[in-house]
Amino acid sequence: MNILLTGGAGFIGRWVLKRLLQDGHKVTVLDDLSNGREDNIEEFRAHEGLKQFIIGDIKDEALLEVLFAKESFDICYHLGASINVQDSIDDPRTTFNNDTVGTFYIMEQCRKHQVKVVFMSTCMVYDRCNDATGITEEHPIKPASPYAGAKIAAENMVLSYFFAYGLPTVVIRPFNTYGPFQKTGGEGGVVAIFIKNKLLGKDLNIYGEGTQTRDLLYVEDCARFVVEAGYSDQVNGQIVNAGLGRDISVNELAQLIAGDDSKIKHVTHIHPQSEIQKLLCNSQKAKRLLGWEPQVSLEEGIARTEAWIRTSHLIG
Structure with missing residues (x-):
């Protein structure tokens, strides 16, 4: 066509x-x-x-x-x-x-x-x-x-x-x-941003309490x-x-990606009125x-995304 x-x-x-x-x-x-x-x-x-x-x-x-x-x-x-x-x-x-x-x-x-x-x-x-x-x-x-x-x-x-x-x-x-090719800066998605910050040794900042869930x-x-x-x-x-068909809280997602609670920080939400508390x-x-x-499972998708970010000159 x-x-x-x-x-x-x-x-x-x-x-x-x-x-x-x-x-x-x-x-x-x-x-x-x-x-x-x-x-x-x-x-x-x-x-x-x-x-x-x-x-x-x-x-x-x-x-x-x-x-x-x-x-x-x-x-x-x-x-x-x-x-x-x-x-x-x-x-x-x-x-x-x-x-x-x-x-x-x-x-x-x-x-x-x-x-x-x-x-x-x-x-x-x-x-x-x-x-x-x-x-x-x-x-x-x-x-x-x-x-x-x-x-x-x-x-x-x-x-x-x-x-x-x-x-x-x-x-x-x-x-x-x-997934791969998503922006890793402020306009990117939460997975890409978290992975990049993890690889750079930076904190993973979560807006609000982090109890909001997403289906990724x-x-x-x-x-x-x-x-x-x-x-x-x-x-x-x-x-x-x-x-x-599976949702995960932003807190759990940060833990899954970082594997280190000390790197997870909560910050004030810019526009809390736009937040949807649960998406499944x-x-x-x-x-x-x-x-x-x-x-593709969430764990497999995160692994593929991290591999891409590591090799795409977005780090370093």
Whole structure:
């Protein structure tokens, strides 16, 4: 197939690109590099399946019009977005424009050219989980940050194109994803930041009490889920979760990574109002409709991520 991948130079986008190329598709990557990095896709530059890498903005309607008219895409995997929860609280305008308005511009082109849309949403739209069986797609949502609010608005727009126009669309909500190529600085995920600080002999700082839990999904499992959602008609018009099905408190995660309580410190939370106390994924719908299940355990995923950080010139 001929595929458009927005945000393809980002952390998850890079792994989705790899999977799509392995599956033999032709892929155009569109990324403004606000979160992504050209280095992430350097190894694919010479791959015959990578048709083009365009540094551009999903809010550039003129660019999108030319691109869609020329390429005749079969699927658009729409991952391009502002993704930082704390940034969205400090600067909601940027997040809304990128995540909601930008998604609208993508949807209009996909409607015009009849292109299936796989929309990358987030588990951060959910209210806290009180159920031992985990969060299903019917679980209550709660926009605890402008990031979550923008994603919910975009989700509704994406699904409206399925119901109003019959356009094949699917909203996917992966839980907290981690692994190689994730940023290890302040914009990165908790696993990558903890591992880097451990390797540098620094403290692992935890916001608040550290009792909040996360369901951590290894990035290759996530990418497989994203790609499969595009291949299947079973999920059209649906919202689908993906996660490990096991949650761990941030305190326990720090202990697992550091192995040394003396290196674990608690600091004041910057934006405690955006915190979701418990996140645990129920992925039964993904299993039923896509045959998808996670394959990489948390311990194995952390080991792979640490090995990558050790050898990727991020330390020293």
